[in-house]
Amino acid sequence: MAPFQLFYLLLSLSVFAWAWLRGGHTERAGVAILVLAFLVSFMMQPVTLGQFRLGDAIVDLGVFIAMVWLALRRDRWWTLAAAAFGGLILIAHALMFLTPDLQEAHIRMDVASRWGIGVLMILCLGAGVVERWMAGERPVSLEARWRRPERRAT
Template sequence: MIFHTLWAYLYYAFLLVCCGYAIMRGGRSEYYGAGIMTLGSLSTLAVARAFGSSWSQVEVGIFAIDVVGLVALIFLAFRSDRFWPMWAASFQLLAVTIHTVMLLDPQITPWAFGTGAVFWAYPMLLALAIGSCENVVLAPDRRVRAG
């Protein structure tokens, strides 16, 4: 199964570190981003375990999860004053594009399809972590007051 490989353990450790850091250090956008990425990853794991994932054809459940994640990240990018959600949405768009390419040309090898679809989660998490690192929370006496 998907969770029985070393790469899967490394990914979920990276997910835990990046999302945990975002929750501890980030603002509202980082909280939502961490939630979107965690929910997407856990939903993908559940679908892959329930229905199996051979990556030899379009994984409809995983594709649907990726599309919902893309819509959520685009919405976050529009609503946020931060720059990192645009990067995360762009990386998620690349993951969705890999699924779309598999729809158009099902002769893509399972290794290329699986690797291409999963790879873009790492830069997304990295964008979240960098965005959290750049989040500056000013002390109450240093905030700019309007009017």
Template structure:
């Protein structure tokens, strides 16, 4: 078995472990983050298994998947009360910058390019893992939902009940 297969299997094991942990332990944002990571990783992996040209820097379909990942984490970061999606968005953005840099600098070795992408993928998984790990075991429904709207509604209700109790 070649080293590339060992690295791919290791990444997939980490991906599925972190995604499963986030699904079980985390709330709605962590489940969305796990789905983003798993879907993008398997879509990219499937493309690369089908045709080796998808390993090239800035290959259109893979670049499109990376753009969708960055947009998805941005959307999640602005919609949730969690902090980890901001980090995941930053790592996805760094991934895009590295892809563009590899396109503009054709002398970059393929190994260096893919090593950088792997580093950002592991960092995004680390952010997801920390986000799921920080979820308290007895979290209420609003905290598990993670929505800014639900949180603001809860705060408004709490303020309203405090005003009524002070009267």
């Protein structure tokens, strides 16, 4: 595993755990979207169109649509930034699709750009948790009940 890949994985896991424990419903929805995209990408990886990675593009389109939906439904700024970064990833896919003669250097640049933009998307999620903390809002996990409420004897 490349060092940047390891960094990306560890950063993602730590931000996801932090956002799940300290974030609100919007941050938890963002974690769910990104984890689901990660899992679905393994199934979609073999889907190609020539040398174009169609499966990755479909997964990234789904993430973009989900982030735009989240941005329109919730009042958090980080969802708009994450949707914008998702749009940049789709532009990278479109440029790869429109390149007439794909070579390995093009594919490496595409993967590097999508990884870098993905890191920015993860950092937006983390910044959303920081914003929530700075505003003094309580995390959802402190209010959540993990067991059934006990009934009082009558």
